[in-house]
Amino acid sequence: MRRITVIALNTFRENLRDKILYNLLFFALLLMGGSVLLADLTIMEHRRIVTDMGLATMNLVGVIIAAFVGIGLVGKEIERRTVYTILARPITRTQFIIGKYLGLVLTLLVNVTVMLAVFIVTLWMYRTPFHAALFQAVGLIFIELLLVTAIALFFSTFSTTTLSAIMTLGFYVIGHLTTDLKGLGENSQNAAVQSVVTWLYYLCPNLDVLNVKGQASANGIVDMSYVAVASMYGLLYAALLLTAACAVFRHRDF
Amino acid sequence: MTMSTGIGVLRERLRVGGLIALLGVGAVGALTTLERQRPPEVRAAELSYLPKGEYIRVAALGYHQMAADLIWLEAVQHLGELKQTGAGYRWAYHAVDVVTDVDPAFAFAYQAAGTILGVWAGLPQESIAISTKGMRVYPDVWQLPLVVGYDYFYELHDVRAAARYFRMAAVLPGAPEYLGKLAARMTVEAGDPDAALEFLQRLSMQAQDERIRAGLLKRMKEVVVERDLRLLEEGVRRYRARYGALPKTLEDLAAGGIVNRIPPEPLGGSYRLNQADGTVSSTSLSERMMVHRHPGM
Numbered sequence: 243m244r245r246i247t248v249i250a251l252n253t254f255r256e257n258l259r260d261k262i263l264y265n266l267l268f269f270a271l272l273l274m275g276g277s278v279l280l281a282d283l284t285i286m287e288h289r290r291i292v293t294d295m296g297l298a299t300m301n302l303v304g305v306i307i308a309a310f311v312g313i314g315l316v317g318k319e320i321e322r323r324t325v326y327t328i329l330a331r332p333i334t335r336t337q338f339i340i341g342k343y344l345g346l347v348l349t350l351l352v353n354v355t356v357m358l359a360v361f362i363v364t365l366w367m368y369r370t371p372f373h374a375a376l377f378q379a380v381g382l383i384f385i386e387l388l389l390v391t392a393i394a395l396f397f398s399t400f401s402t403t404t405l406s407a408i409m410t411l412g413f414y415v416i417g418h419l420t421t422d423l424k425g426l427g428e429n430s431q432n433a434a435v436q437s438v439v440t441w442l443y444y445l446c447p448n449l450d451v452l453n454v455k456g457q458a459s460a461n462g463i464v465d466m467s468y469v470a471v472a473s474m475y476g477l478l479y480a481a482l483l484l485t486a487a488c489a490v491f492r493h494r495d496f
Numbered sequence: 497m498t499m500s501t502g503i504g505v506l507r508e509r510l511r512v513g514g515l516i517a518l519l520g521v522g523a524v525g526a527l528t529t530l531e532r533q534r535p536p537e538v539r540a541a542e543l544s545y546l547p548k549g550e551y552i553r554v555a556a557l558g559y560h561q562m563a564a565d566l567i568w569l570e571a572v573q574h575l576g577e578l579k580q581t582g583a584g585y586r587w588a589y590h591a592v593d594v595v596t597d598v599d600p601a602f603a604f605a606y607q608a609a610g611t612i613l614g615v616w617a618g619l620p621q622e623s624i625a626i627s628t629k630g631m632r633v634y635p636d637v638w639q640l641p642l643v644v645g646y647d648y649f650y651e652l653h654d655v656r657a658a659a660r661y662f663r664m665a666a667v668l669p670g671a672p673e674y675l676g677k678l679a680a681r682m683t684v685e686a687g688d689p690d691a692a693l694e695f696l697q698r699l700s701m702q703a704q705d706e707r708i709r710a711g712l713l714k715r716m717k718e719v720v721v722e723r724d725l726r727l728l729e730e731g732v733r734r735y736r737a738r739y740g741a742l743p744k745t746l747e748d749l750a751a752g753g754i755v756n757r758i759p760p761e762p763l764g765g766s767y768r769l770n771q772a773d774g775t776v777s778s779t780s781l782s783e784r785m786m787v788h789r790h791p792g793m
Contacts, residue, residue: 280565280569290565291565294562294565298559298561298562302559414557418557419554422553444524444527448527448530450558453558455558455559455561456561456599459561467533468533471526471529471533472526474522474526475527475530478519479519479523482516482520482523485512485515485516489516
């Protein structure tokens with residue numbers, strides 16, 4: 243456990259050195275500037291616009307970090323050949339992968355926390371009351387980021403950085419489309435199409451179930467049991483991908 | 497590879513495979529539970545609004561609300577314009593239709609678009625379409641059937657349909673007390689500017705948005721002009737019946753004791769008499785509103 247912590251903290255420090263937190267400045271400018279600009283253009287619903295802008299930006303910035311930093315976690319170590327010095331120590335490959343993952347999760351946690359703080363300040367500036375639904379939405383956004391990081395890390399254990407990026411973004415898009423895909427499959431008359439679509443639906447990650455941004459902007463509290471099951475789903479899927487990533491990485495030759 | 501290492505590798509693979517299978521079963525179980533928990537009305541709404549917004553929903557990935565907001569912003573720029581053209585309003589209606597396809601829970605879009613399209617854009621059918629669409633998602637919001645009732649009553653002169661919607665609005669939670677009485681009154685006076693004025697006055701008192709209130713007030717003034725024009729034309733007819741000729745100017749009506757005085761034109765213009773046919777017009781409005789004319793007029 244101590245070894246995993248050391249790798250995680252090193253990954254976190256490395257992310258900080260890579261100036262990843264500069265994105266927070268970008269986020270703050272985009273959120274505050276965008277909200278001020280857009281809110282003045284609308285009738286009545288400026289509160290809704292500020293809430294939607296904040297949640298969408300937070301989600302987008304987080305996904306970009308999770309995907310693009312996630313694919314470099316292992317690839318960069320191999321390219322720089324630093325992986326040899328790490329694995330020459332009494333650290334197993336599984337500990338290395340889990341440590342790397344937790345390091346990025348820590349970076350994302352800091353990011354999301356600061357973004358949430360900026361978001362709350364913006365809401366306060368617009369005198370927009372914030373409800374528990376908002377925190378539920380942010381919580382599920384964080385679960386989504388954990389899942390996207392696991393997808394990126396999984397692909398990076400056996401593929402190049404560019405291919406991993408393409409596949410991660412592909413999975414992200416598919417993840418938001420599986421519900422629609424299932425709907426289309428159910429309308430199909432062909433039994434084979436129906437079964438293939440159903441298989442794909444359960445095989446691919448469903449990121450749409452982690453999206454409650456709509457309820458948050460309408461101040462509709464989501465049932466806590468829903469949030470709990472959705473979080474469990476995200477965590478289970480992420481754990482599955484991590485297990486697969488560890489299994490693949492254990493047999494990889496450099 | 498010796499027998500024992502072979503067994504070791506197999507055991508490890510079984511362990512990893514078993515763990516992955518266990519996690520997979522857990523994830524599928526959670527997903528199945530989530531499917532059951534997702535509110536059915538959201539899914540039904542998504543299915544019933546095919547197909548225009550559907551494409552945008554797909555393209556917007558998880559950012560439906562953001563996409564809806566951006567289209568709404570665009571639509572508002574056209575809806576908010578008080579001197580909009582019919583085509584502009586129709587385009588705005590289409591945009592609001594798509595907005596509510598992309599995000600069916602966008603309550604304000606139904607209310608604002610329904611009011612604007614019906615009350616001052618003169619597009620009662622579009623107003624009814626967007627308001628009734630809203631009623632399917634928000635069956636408890638009394639403002640929506642009220643707007644539909646207004647459209648039928650004042651714009652389409654369908655008293656029976658209007659009465660149905662007014663009654664529907666009056667019994668919904670939060671509906672103001674006057675609504676029942678107003679509904680009863682309005683349904684026996686279809687197309688009457690005075691009744692419409694009262695309705696618009698009530699509606700403007702409840703409007704929270706400056707621009708909507710401004711639009712309603714402007715519409716009220718137009719209805720006042722229409723009421724005055726009817727009054728003055730009726731005066732011209734009575735003048736002709738009494739004196740056997742058309743008056744030379746409108747002031748002759750006051751001088752001849754037909755009306756007390758010529759009312760001021762609320763939009764800042766003045767009333768003019770057309771001596772050829774005895775009709776009266778306003779310098780501010782280029783044409784009479786078709787909606788105010790009874791079939792017999």
